[in-house]
Amino acid sequence: MSVSRKEVEYVASLARLDLLPEEKESITQQFNVILDYIQRLKELNLSGVEPTTHVQQLKNVFREDRSEEKGRELLPEVLEEAPDSARGLFKVPPVIEEES
Amino acid sequence: MDYYKMSAAEAAGALQNKEVTSQELTASVLRRIGEVEEEIQGFITLLDENETLLEAEKIDKARASGESLSLLAGVPMALKDNLCTRGIPTTCASKILRKYRPPYDAHVVEKLKETGTVLVGKANLDEFAMGSSTENSAYYTTRNPWDTTRVPGGSSGGSAALVAAGEVFFALGSDTGGSVRQPASLCGVVGLKPTYGLVSRYGLIAFASSLDQIGPLTRDIRDCALVMDVIAGHDPRDSTSVPREKENYTDYLGRDVKGLKVALPRDYFEEGINAEVKKVVMEAVRKCSGLGMEIEEVSMPYTSCALPAYYLVATAEASSNLARYDGVQYGYRAAEAKNLLSLYKKTRNEGFGPEVKRRIMLGTYSLSSGYYDAYYLQSLKARTLIREDFQKVFENYDFIVTPTSPTVAFKAGEKTDDPLTMYLSDICTITANLAGVPAISIPCGFVDGMPVGLQVLGRPFDEGRIFQFCYALESLLGVRNQLPEVNVKRGG
Amino acid sequence: MSHEYEIIIGLEVHAELQTKSKIFCSCPNSFGQKPNTNVCPVCLGLPGSLPVFNESALDLALKAALALNCEISTFSRFDRKNYFYPDLPKAYQISQYDFPVARNGYLDVVKEGETIRRIRIDRLHLEEDAGKLQHDPSGSSSYVDFNRCGVPLMEIVSAPDLRSPEEARLYLESLKRILLYTGTSDCKMEEGSLRCDANISLRPVGSKEFGAKVEIKNMNSFKAVQKGLEYEVYRQEKLLREGERVYQETRRWFEEQGITLEMRGKEEEKDYRYFPEPDLPPLNITAERVRKIRELLPELPVQRASRYIEEYQLTPYQAEVITSSQGLADFFEETLKGYRDAQKVSNWLLGDVLKLVNEQGGEIGVLSFQPVHLAELLSLLDEGVISGRTAKEVLEETFQTGKAPREVVQAKGLVQISDEKSLLNVIDKVLAENKGAVEDYTSGNKKALAFLVGSTMKHTKGQANPQLVQQLLRQRLDG
Ligand SMILES: [Mg+2]
């Protein structure tokens, strides 16, 4: 099984990466080497095996519904890190409502 | 006095006996940093020396006024730069988080602050902890103190090198597939990846959430136990942190190990293990029988599917964990983006290095529609088989012993062009993360003057007995707190 | 609407849960704060922060699910839904994919007191809300406020069982009533705590296959949902009649223009790359938990209405109007504790009381006018202490001031004079002053009695009990 450059471009757009042509080239190549290696998994008989999503047996980890205000205190530090902000809001290039 | 040569426990003892002050300890490591850091490059951020000394002075004053202090109070240390420190840059060695100052402290940072340890700086790593050599740092490669033409391992290479070079008494790292143990092995120090859920991940900048654990890098086993006494324990802010009674790990040191059973899995001594490394490890293993331990070979048949499973699980989670770096709230933002989409794409493409992009791509691919079942789901199932391999062995054995790394430290630049070969250097360590079990690397000898590490894996939450075993082995092998002569470049 | 095509509608409703704190952090679950002040590292999705699940969010979702007749999942878990948008700080939403907390429920749609259809509910799942975007009027920038991030939401997805835009609106009204009754959501569409997207397709009557499904967004009221769907029925039917194709797409409702338009950009793949959330252990919802929540379930509107018809002999119309709001129904029952005649309570409630409530623009039960007040007022009437006319005056006063009716009556001197002695004094005076009328009466003109009653009432400034006045006058005149 091999990955085409077009698939690499599709994946890059999902991941919001604007890969340069040479990056696309090298990633396509390396992808194929790595995926080839990953084919090992296919040799296993995994039918009937339950997937492990969490290694522990923990279940029902809850927080009590209690509120605590931190925002006002935090805001100056948080906004100082923002690449662009105004009036306490994070500023971004125009978003057309439809774009998502 | 060269106090920096002491172990953390020795330094702590000297502080308690008032043979030394924290300011003197701190001054000693700062001098050492002045001598070797230019060559080692283990720090990304070195805190202002005067402020560091001021912190030390506070502890000294508290001690002088008779305040009861924790054992490690006043001991200088470093943190891997993916642990959040309020107001102090936390970069993950990435351009995308250059100068980023979190507004809060990680759980482990809070614990160390409560203890009164003195933070000297933030240690280098592979960008977002993705790598095995620190060569993926966006800033610079850290050098191995035993031979500065070689890598210190990774991704906690900065932490390991700083401990080995005497620049700090101990450091914290994070381990997703061997990122604490492999650099510990390559730098000749002790490195522990705790049981998943033992140390809170709150404030650890995530690489792969189901695999990440924070662990100490130290000069010997006692130091490791001491640090674990501080950082282990339940934290309600991490839902995967396991609520259980707090242990005192130093209590295990010195207990008899007679009769404990060690499993030696063949599967870890085959693929790609350097013959010299294997020899040194096997010699150390043989000596265990002198401690009255039983050693038997076992088979863990699913070991060979660990690496592919690991790379799918880790990259899938990483692709999601690293999606938040988009130039909106913090960190790097590409200039001149006309619209939102180009802001995202340019920011991310310019902000991430090649290895990070490669992994985001692989992870995105394996989760995308049409491939989930073929890749991601398969890897979760393989993970089950690997876990079961461990469960079976631990029914009959107390520990599993393997090499930590298939080779000693390699030359800088040697593997950078070939990701797969680089990935293979994690072959012995990734299974512990997939299964969630604790694993430690301790020095066990040398090949060509470079340290070799031996890995001990145990049952979940059996860190105490791992320390018990390793403490005995460490004194038998005479390998604790060995510092290299760093070739200090002088002048020009 | 013709009978050529069958309309197939399914609704996806997002309702904010009424918890004290957010779903994965302890920030208050509140509305209307200064931008970015109701946040913390967790809901801002800052690097290194981790979610911890709010137990109340689970219990409220389960309560709603039980009220919607759902099966509760024993095993449930969270997944990550990955997509980029500036209001989504982690670039993934913690949601539920293949193991929602509940499935397979139904909702009875009610119209004018009668159940008209049973609509199946596919699933109910939990997720976190996103922030809010503001747009520069000049179009040069947008701004993000993260206050709403992490507010707990339940998403309720109906089966494609709805067959008309009106039914869709009625479904929403019934759903809202249930959520309000269970106290799980405040359902304020204007504050965004209830949101609805619709899927609609048409197919020739008798056909088994579904037509192309169109998703409609941005309908900000129940009326808008009906109007948006009506427009879409018209548009799709026209296309089909003319032999054209309906494309599967997402369209946006424009309230002012009354049309839907295709949303640009939405055509990009919806590849959300769902996978199990590693930061949150799965849920094991025990039978014990479900039992406890079931015990907390209130009587739901449909059950309550039929009980009123049976127990109090209300008409279906009265029963539906009273149970349309839990506050009103509670008020009704609370009043009955102090006053037994359900018909009278119902008449007053649906008449004068609701009129005043609407005038004041408040909410019944929350206003200063309380059930004890109505019970007291009706008792005063029965006891003859006040007249019906005075009662309306007292009601208004109690509404304004919150003073108990008895107090109002006393303070304003509105007490009906029922004391015979003092009334007889007045009557004797009236008789002395109106000799002519007395003569008329004794000579057989019985209308003169009404005049004498009126004069007595005038003398007492309307405070006399008219029945008693009449009775005493007769005694005097006839005796
Ligand atoms: Mg949703």
Ligand SMILES: [Zn+2]
């Ligand atoms: Zn929050």
